[in-house]
Amino acid sequence: MGTVVESANQGAVSLPTNKKVTVVFVLGGPGSGKGTQCTNIVEHFGYTHLSAGDLLRAEIKSGSENGTMISNMIKEGKIVPSEVTIKLLQRAIQENGNDKFLIDGFPRNEENRAAFELVTGIEPEFVLFFDCPEAEMEKRLLGRNQGREDDNIETIRKRFNVYMESSLPVIEYYNSKGKVRKIDAVKPVGEVFEAVKAVFAPANEKVAA
Numbered sequence: 001m002g003t004v005v006e007s008a009n010q011g012a013v014s015l016p017t018n019k020k021v022t023v024v025f026v027l028g029g030p031g032s033g034k035g036t037q038c039t040n041i042v043e044h045f046g047y048t049h050l051s052a053g054d055l056l057r058a059e060i061k062s063g064s065e066n067g068t069m070i071s072n073m074i075k076e077g078k079i080v081p082s083e084v085t086i087k088l089l090q091r092a093i094q095e096n097g098n099d100k101f102l103i104d105g106f107p108r109n110e111e112n113r114a115a116f117e118l119v120t121g122i123e124p125e126f127v128l129f130f131d132c133p134e135a136e137m138e139k140r141l142l143g144r145n146q147g148r149e150d151d152n153i154e155t156i157r158k159r160f161n162v163y164m165e166s167s168l169p170v171i172e173y174y175n176s177k178g179k180v181r182k183i184d185a186v187k188p189v190g191e192v193f194e195a196v197k198a199v200f201a202p203a204n205e206k207v208a209a
């Protein structure tokens with residue numbers, strides 16, 4: 001079952017305005033393994049991976065007028081206003097030929113969730129939720145080594161607070177609608193992916209097992 005993107009993009013580039021897409025939200029705390037597992041899902045199930053955090057970091061690098069604001073918010077572990085993030089997600093969906101998307105790290109608060117639904121009309125097929133204890137997430141973030149400005153203990157603590165206060169309620173919201181597929185994310189990468197596969201397979205299997 002697909003949904004329709006009502007395009008708000010009236011820019012110079014001609015983009016499809018009514019694209020039917022399937023969306024899976026990939027949620028979980030910072031360092032729970034969202035990005036790692038999305039890479040595996042892309043390989044096995046043919047989705048396109050859109051990381052909200054990666055899109056925001058690319059926007060900073062592109063020299064956008066919002067760059068300084070986004071950069072400051074990421075350093076503080078705060079959630080960037082939905083308007084900015086949704087525009088980036090919409091553009092990425094419209095520019096991509098695929099019709100199946102993993103949206104990783106979004107929606108991260110109630111404002112993200114409600115605005116995305118209102119602007120795009122998209123309801124997720126389901127929400128993949130990586131459940132991981134804070135101590136394990138902290139250890140992973142401190143060892144991530146990707147040169148991220150927010151992978152330091154001060155920002156990590158702020159991000160954990162934002163996660164508890166703002167992101168968990170979004171997961172609860174989808175849980176009450178029966179849409180959450182919860183994964184025990186504390187195990188090694190391969191074992192976590194086995195659990196992920198059970199959620200996506202067999203309907204979506206790209207190649208025969």
Ligand SMILES: Nc1ncnc2c1ncn2[C@@H]1O[C@H](COP(=O)(O)OP(=O)(O)O)[C@@H](O)[C@H]1O
Nearest residue numbers: 030031032033034035036140143144187188189
């Ligand atoms: N199951 C796992 N066990 C141990 N380390 C992991 C696991 N999954 C991811 N990692 C590592 O933890 C760090 C954070 O993972 P990442 O996929 O970036 O998480 P997120 O996108 O949720 O912040 C990375 O260095 C990654 O290699």
Ligand SMILES: Nc1ccn([C@@H]2O[C@H](COP(=O)(O)OP(=O)(O)O)[C@@H](O)[C@H]2O)c(=O)n1
Nearest residue numbers: 030031052053074077078079080105106108
């Ligand atoms: N929906 C989102 C996603 C990320 N972000 C910002 O980007 C930061 C990094 O997000 P991320 O998804 O790359 O982080 P990880 O969970 O992968 O560690 C967040 O802490 C927020 O500051 C946001 O403002 N809104």
Ligand SMILES: [Mg+2]
Nearest residue numbers: 034035051053
């Ligand atoms: Mg990530």
